[in-house]
Amino acid sequence: MGGYMDYQGLTVDDLANVRDLNGAWLRLTGRDERLTAAPFLLFSLREDDSQLWERLLAGGGQHELFSERLAIGEALHGLHTTALAFLWELSRRNPYVARIVGGAPLDWCQRISSETLFRVLDCAAHRELIKPRFAAEAAVYTRVSAHMAALQSMLTLGIDHEAAQLPAAACRMTGLVRRISNKV
Numbered sequence: 001m002g003g004y005m006d007y008q009g010l011t012v013d014d015l016a017n018v019r020d021l022n023g024a025w026l027r028l029t030g031r032d033e034r035l036t037a038a039p040f041l042l043f044s045l046r047e048d049d050s051q052l053w054e055r056l057l058a059g060g061g062q063h064e065l066f067s068e069r070l071a072i073g074e075a076l077h078g079l080h081t082t083a084l085a086f087l088w089e090l091s092r093r094n095p096y097v098a099r100i101v102g103g104a105p106l107d108w109c110q111r112i113s114s115e116t117l118f119r120v121l122d123c124a125a126h127r128e129l130i131k132p133r134f135a136a137e138a139a140v141y142t143r144v145s146a147h148m149a150a151l152q153s154m155l156t157l158g159i160d161h162e163a164a165q166l167p168a169a170a171c172r173m174t175g176l177v178r179r180i181s182n183k184v
Helices: 012-029 033-037 050-058 074-093 095-102 106-113 117-124 143-157 161-171 174-183
Strands: none
Touching: 012 033, 012 074, 012 095, 050 106, 050 117, 074 095, 074 106, 074 117, 095 106
């Protein structure tokens, strides 16, 4: 067998969850919802800030007196909690997909997946972790990105069966093929 490892990729359910989380984020931030289908989260939970997460998870549930307090609305807090629970579950089940979807380093995935869901949510409950993954003027928000999202959808969802029959139907048009080949 050699050194091959079998890695499960993104599942249909994973992509559906990412799409729903992105849709909620885009609605809450007033962004164009065409980017909902991006195969990664358009926001971050500061997964790359290992010192912050080490402090949060080492705190044992006691919150610092002069720390960043959660100052976001109820809807954004709900998204924060849901996204963190999704990434926790994904980190336990498939950390490599969690890294793709959330841009999370492997050590972050290992650290949060070693805790219970309740503990992770409790330790993060009083912090404003959610933030945009990209600057407001980033290219991800342009029309080109919308086209990339459409291409991503086409590649991951497959081509409509009727659309796939069109090239085959064109091949059966022998008169057209002869006329074109005679010109070449």
